[in-house]
Amino acid sequence: MQVDKGTDPSRVVCELKFIDAIEPQPTAIPSVAERNSKMSLDWEVALSYAGAQREYVERVATELGRLGVRCFFDRHQLAEIWGENLSDELVRIYGSQAAVVIVFGSAEYVQSSHTIAELTAASRGEFQAPRPRVLAARFDDTPVPGISDDQAWIDLRGIAPEQFAEEISRKLDHLNLGTIPADLGWWRTRWMSASIHLDTESPRIIEHRSILAESDEMKYMMLSVSTPVESSDGIDIDTLYGGSVIRKTTESPTRTSVVLKLTRLIRIGESHALGLMYSMPSWRGFAPQFLFSPLKECDVFRLRVQFRTNQLPIEIREIRGVAHREIRNRLSEAPAVEVDRFGGIALDFSDLQRGLAYGAVWGSAAE
Numbered sequence: 001m002q003v004d005k006g007t008d009p010s011r012v013v014c015e016l017k018f019i020d021a022i023e024p025q026p027t028a029i030p031s032v033a034e035r036n037s038k039m040s041l042d043w044e045v046a047l048s049y050a051g052a053q054r055e056y057v058e059r060v061a062t063e064l065g066r067l068g069v070r071c072f073f074d075r076h077q078l079a080e081i082w083g084e085n086l087s088d089e090l091v092r093i094y095g096s097q098a099a100v101v102i103v104f105g106s107a108e109y110v111q112s113s114h115t116i117a118e119l120t121a122a123s124r125g126e127f128q129a130p131r132p133r134v135l136a137a138r139f140d141d142t143p144v145p146g147i148s149d150d151q152a153w154i155d156l157r158g159i160a161p162e163q164f165a166e167e168i169s170r171k172l173d174h175l176n177l178g179t180i181p182a183d184l185g186w187w188r189t190r191w192m193s194a195s196i197h198l199d200t201e202s203p204r205i206i207e208h209r210s211i212l213a214e215s216d217e218m219k220y221m222m223l224s225v226s227t228p229v230e231s232s233d234g235i236d237i238d239t240l241y242g243g244s245v246i247r248k249t250t251e252s253p254t255r256t257s258v259v260l261k262l263t264r265l266i267r268i269g270e271s272h273a274l275g276l277m278y279s280m281p282s283w284r285g286f287a288p289q290f291l292f293s294p295l296k297e298c299d300v301f302r303l304r305v306q307f308r309t310n311q312l313p314i315e316i317r318e319i320r321g322v323a324h325r326e327i328r329n330r331l332s333e334a335p336a337v338e339v340d341r342f343g344g345i346a347l348d349f350s351d352l353q354r355g356l357a358y359g360a361v362w363g364s365a366a367e
Helices: 029-038 052-066 086-096 113-123 161-175 324-335
Strands: 043-050 098-105 133-138 152-156 187-197 204-213 218-226 238-243 244-253 257-265 271-279 289-292 298-306 315-320 344-352 356-362
Touching: 043 052, 043 086, 043 113, 043 161, 043 244, 043 257, 052 161, 052 187, 052 257, 086 098, 086 113, 098 161, 113 133, 133 161, 133 344, 187 289, 238 257, 289 298, 315 324, 315 344, 324 356, 344 356
Parallel strands: 043 098, 098 133, 133 152, 187 298
Antiparallel strands: 187 204, 204 271, 218 257, 238 244, 238 271, 244 257, 289 356, 298 344, 315 356
């Protein structure tokens, strides 16, 4: 159904649609798997440094591991390089098996044959498949052969190792060079709150949730969302905290999926908080409802909907633990919800069962 400009959005009649915050089972993402297969990278980052700065660099490597970055630091991979031809290993790791090589420049760095070999391997095209990016940092003002004077450096004087590790992680996100595993792991939503803002020029949803990891060393997760609005571009999805959107796929006019990179590595049994904002392009085709259907048991779901005070819905019905196919048949039995004096509603749900719908339907759709 087409909605004319100026139509009361709370009274739009359209096909029943849902917003489903879905906790997917481990699944392969073809484009990512294909890219990883072609790159065959062992490491997202390899650290090239002189022994004099080992203590600092080791703290960087430890923090990168905590952040979920696959990092090559020789002291952490002794078993892997023990007994190997060191020259060959340097060429392999720094030349073709790391997405990014971080050079920790110093006076000691330029005097070491091993570090120069690492830098040479990272820089020469014949050793690269694909070519890693060389990013430079420095402990002093010593020029490093092979690093252009025009290339931007990061001066490590005054920067804590943990802070620098966070900068590296952000750079990987910016370059989109981090390799996403095909198996994104298992998780479930412990609690979730959603605030629906219908008093704005275009619909906006702010979501807060706590997830529980059910597989170990979880760094990425995928959300698949069925949106209550038809759009060839899908919806805008931004993170407020807890992670960053690194891939968005519009699967259909009403379905969008995103891959999120979490701000830290999550161990099995650990919780992690996420904040997301969904922005709809317009009111056109917007379905007057919000329904959450967890694929696994969820402890708590809180829903807040703010309407325009001069365009309140005719009727609002609470949906509590109803199968999707039964919603229309059971609308007349669903409890009515009163709008408060500020033009909003607030509903709380607990012990949500998987596959059932929880939320509200309003306007003409509730008739």
